[in-house]
Every structure is written in structure tokens, then in C-alpha cells.
Amino acid sequence: MNAHRTEPLHLIVGLGNPGNEYEATRHNIGFMLVDQVRKRLGWQNREVQHTADSFVCEGSVGCRKLWLQKPQTYMNCSGNAVAKWVRKQQISPASVLLVYDDMDLPLGRMRFRTKGSSGGHRGVQSVADELQTGGFNRLRLGIGHGENGTIDHVLSGFSADELPIVELVLAKATEAVMAAIGRDVSTAMSLYNGITVTLEQTEIENA
Numbered sequence: 001m002n003a004h005r006t007e008p009l010h011l012i013v014g015l016g017n018p019g020n021e022y023e024a025t026r027h028n029i030g031f032m033l034v035d036q037v038r039k040r041l042g043w044q045n046r047e048v049q050h051t052a053d054s055f056v057c058e059g060s061v062g063c064r065k066l067w068l069q070k071p072q073t074y075m076n077c078s079g080n081a082v083a084k085w086v087r088k089q090q091i092s093p094a095s096v097l098l099v100y101d102d103m104d105l106p107l108g109r110m111r112f113r114t115k116g117s118s119g120g121h122r123g124v125q126s127v128a129d130e131l132q133t134g135g136f137n138r139l140r141l142g143i144g145h146g147e148n149g150t151i152d153h154v155l156s157g158f159s160a161d162e163l164p165i166v167e168l169v170l171a172k173a174t175e176a177v178m179a180a181i182g183r184d185v186s187t188a189m190s191l192y193n194g195i196t197v198t199l200e201q202t203e204i205e206n207a
Contacts (some may be wrong), residue, residue, distance in 0.1 A: 006114055006137065006185040007094040011067045012037060012177065013082055015100040015123040018072040026143040027075060027154040029166070030099040033141065034068050036174040043068070052084035061181055065089075075123040079130030086131060096136040097180060098127060099173075101154065105142025108165045108197035110173050112180075112189040113138045137185045141173060161199065168197045 014034030015027075022028055038044065038057055049056045050072075057068040067089070071081035086096065100123055105111060115135045118125035128134045146153025158166050172195055180188035 007092060008064055008184065009097050009137070009181055010065055010089070010091050010095040011069060011086065012097045012099065012181075013069045013071065013078075013127075015075060015078050015098065016070065017075050022155070024157045025155050026101055026158065029101045029141045029143060029170075031070050032166075033099050033139075033170055033173050033177070034070055036170050037177050038068055040174050040178055041066075052088060053081040054085060056085065066181065067091075077126055078123040079126035079128070082127050083130035093131050093133050093136040096131075097139060097177070097185065098124065098136055099139045099141065099177070100124060101143045102140035103143055103145055103150065103153065105140055105144075106196070107142050107144040107158075107162055108169050109142040110169060110176065110195060111140045111142075111193050112176070112185060113140070114185055114189070137180075139173065139177065139180075141169065165197045165199060172197070 012034060014030035016022065016031035017025070017027055041059065043057055043059050046057050046059060049058070053071060053073045055070045055072060059066055067085065069082065069085055071078045073081045086093065100121060102119070102121065104119060114137050116138070117134060118128055124138070127136070143154065146156065172192070176188050176192035179191060
């Protein structure tokens with residue numbers, strides 16, 4: 001028995017900003033991953049509700065309810081939308097997985113955590129504030145540091161050289177989330193933490 005087994009997931013939240021102008025920016029990599037997970041689950045034709053200041057897609061995995069959520073409140077107020085849905089569906093924070101960009105990780109790196117601080121990420125801090133706990137799961141997707149300041153960097157698009165890395169890391173992160181859905185976050189963490197995609201490699205390898 002795994003003594004560190006985490007609770008089954010019921011809600012996967014991708015953080016990002018609404019609107020076409022932000023769609024392909026680094027800050028929206030959480031949205032990108034949720035879209036990939038939705039495809040992997042075969043939910044492309046399921047209804048997407050506009051509710052709780054979010055786009056929400058609902059389905060089941062076995063006998064368990066699962067929701068995919070993309071808050072439409074803008075990044076720094078993401079917690080308002082997440083808290084509305086968590087309270088409406090009576091979801092435990094420990095059954096939530098938050099997916100978001102992280103400047104402290106290089107592009108191509110991903111890392112799970114089961115709890116912790118926001119690390120200065122305002123969207124994550126908003127969720128922690130509104131849920132009144134940091135006890136939710138996270139999947140951080142690295143976007144690296146920019147040369148022109150934080151805001152300009154996170155709101156910039158990926159370069160042509162970076163796009164192959166983005167595509168590969170989203171594919172591998174989708175696998176990781178599916179492992180977390182099918183088993184638990186602790187198992188996904190042991191299998192996928194530390195995985196990195198680099199330009200010099202044609203395959204994903206453990207860093």
C-alpha cells in the first residue's frame with residue numbers, strides 16, 4: 001500500500017487569461033494543457049458550460065465525477081472562479097489539480113506538488129486565498145525567464161524554436177495528468193517529476 005496516496009482527482013483547473021489576444025501566450029499554457037487533456041479523455045463533443053465565471057466540461061472516469069475548468073476571470077482573480085465551482089460541487093481542495101506556468105522552471109520542465117506556497121504566482125495565490133488553503137495539487141509547467149521583465153515575458157508568445165518543445169512537453173504533461181486521473185497525483189509525481197524536453201534532443205528524457 002502507498003502510504004502517501006493522494007485523494008482521487010475531481011477537478012482539473014488550467015490557469016490562463018481569456019480572449020484571443022492571450023490564447024497563445026506563455027501565461028496560458030495551463031489552458032493549453034486542459035484542452036489537450038479534454039481531447040485525450042475523448043470529451044471534444046461534450047458540452048462546455050459557461051458557469052462560475054469559467055468554461056467547465058463535465059464527465060466521469062469510472063464511477064467518479066471529473067470536471068475540467070478554465071477560469072475566465074483573468075489570471076490574478078482565478079481563485080474567484082475556482083472557489084465558486086469547488087463550493088458548488090463540494091469538492092475537497094485535495095481533489096483539485098491546478099495547472100499553470102512557472103518562470104522558475106525552464107521551458108520543457110514540469111513538476112507536480114501536492115501543496116505549498118504560490119511561489120509568487122498571483123493566479124495560484126488567488127486560488128489559495130479564496131479556498132483558504134494551499135492544500136491543493138499543482139502541476140507547474142516551465143516557461144523560463146525572459147529578458148524584458150515578468151509581465152512582458154508571460155504575455156509573450158513562444159518563439160518558432162520553442163514551439164517543438166511546447167508541443168512535446170504538453171504531450172508528456174497530458175500523459176502525466178492522465179496518470180494522476182487514473183491512479184493518483186503521488187503516482188504521477190513519482191513517474192513524471194523531473195522530465196525535461198530540450199531542443200538538442202528528439203525525445204523526452206529524465207533530467
